[in-house]
Amino acid sequence: MQKASDVLRVEGLAKRFESGGGIDAVSISVAPGSITGFIGINGAGKSTTLRCILGLITPDAGRISLFGATATAQARRRIGFLPEERGLFPRDRARDAIAFHARLKGLSQRSAYASADCLLERIGLGSRLRDRIGDLSKGNAQRVQILCALAHAPDLLLLDEPFSGLDPVAQSEVVSLFAEFRAGGGAILFSTHAMAAAQNLCDRVVILANGRTVFEGELAEAAAASPHGAVVVTSDEAGLLTAALAVGGEARPMSSAIGEATRWRVLLPPSVTHPVLMRALAEHAVPIIAFEPIKADLESAFWQLAAPAKERQAA
């Protein structure tokens, strides 16, 4: 659902590359003071979409609006960006690196350093503000990079995989930093394939599969799209398929074989319960390594929504 007040609105975005990858029809809307998860597997087109929004690459088609108007360089100054490929100079000192990015976005030298010091203090790195990036741990260097995106007090944060490489403590700190940012009226669009992080943090989700938006809406709506069924790990493919068919369901592999076993997603009609499926598996002498009912959550919804697009592409 798109509103006039959206800080970001992307409609029908398309970009194709010579190598064959790209995006075809991506639509996103981000409201002020909201956190939107941008979910998709690797290569789905998340980074390409973010690069288009930032003007780093020119889309072939589509429309991008920022803060209620067509995206311009001036409007893009109000965005804080964390790229997927983190990159800071190891020789730079933490506060210098943050202040440099803030000054590039238009802050005065004094304000930029004040902001850098304040943010470093906020995440517990106040005593290390003069340390060189190369002397910081990987997690701390990554936190500094996140602060680079925040230092100029943007209105919109675009974060490409912000949690990758962070330990649980650092993740928790970053999450609270984002919550503070949202409480101040800022909006966040972050790409991830970490479903748990998205589930905990997001108000809304956009699910991307094969370069297309396959779902956009509230988190609860996405969870409601979860199918009824179970995840089964077994080494007997033929037996599993027969048992699933016997109860009126269908089975789809979720991964390639791990040793001899494969993880399957068995979708069942609403009237068929999990014990009925287990009985059918037992009747067909299917060895069960693991059996887990599908939960009504974002990950289940993602499999449900993204899989058809993947199958279409495979076809």
Place this chain on the structure above:
Amino acid sequence: MTPPVWLIAEREFRTYAATASFWVALAIGPLILAGMMLMTHGGAAHPAPATLTLSTEADGSLTARFSDNFPLSGEGRAAVLRDMAKEVRLNPALRTAAPAKPAIDPRAVSRFVLVLMLWMTLTGSLGMLLNAVVRERANRALESLLAAASPLDIVGGKLIGVGGVSLLVLASWLGSTFLMGGLMPASGGLISGLLRSAADPLLLAHAALVYVLGFAFYGFTTVAIGGLARDNADAQNLARPMFAVLLAVFFAAFAAAGGGQLDWLVYVPPFTPFMLLMHPHSLLVEMIALAQLAVATALAAWMSVSALTLSARPVWLAVLAPKRRAVG
């Protein structure tokens, strides 16, 4: 608010100049120079006196010997000998035995020094520039930088920053040369001549223009090469032909200084700055050569900016590096 180009230039300058190793290296160059000058002149505090020595030979004739630093040209010395011959019988063999050394034209030397300085500036700074571009890719910092500054700001900032470092190095070399020349009067003839010719505002303005254009041409070309490279090894390989050209340029300038007929090279952009500095040319030749160099520099600038964007690749990039950037 400081424009992004200056922020990037400042950071680039600090990357090199804010290290102890840089200042140590900066001090070593002039120290070596001073050592060489001391060795050349044996540390003499005063110049040897100019003398004319007369001696009587066995046959009763007189022999006149001029010291090398006798302050007269060949014609002057011949005139002295002629006057003396009117009074006494000189040994005829010695009338030509004390030729004056051809005088060194300080202006020609200062031109060669300028060429040498430009060459040294370029060979020293282009490596830094190449490294600065590749470092951006290797550190994966390019994307976040591009999100905040235009490719032209980034390229311009790098050129200005590294140019500033080169200027500092150049200034230290020139300053120490002139300082040593002032402290060692024994070398004064040439050094003071160089100082006088270097103080010519026209020559300086001309040299500054050619320096800036030359540095910009080679600098933009280097950034374009760096933009093509995936890593440092790739960059070194791609840059090798350019450094080979620079070597050829040096030999061409050397040959031109020795009187080689290489003036036509002034119209070949990589050679243009050196040839313009080496010999004075007519205004028309200067204008044409400078215009050509400006066009070549603009082309190199366009190539360097295109190499640093993540968007659709220009034809030249697609040809040189097919399918390098698959953006996922």
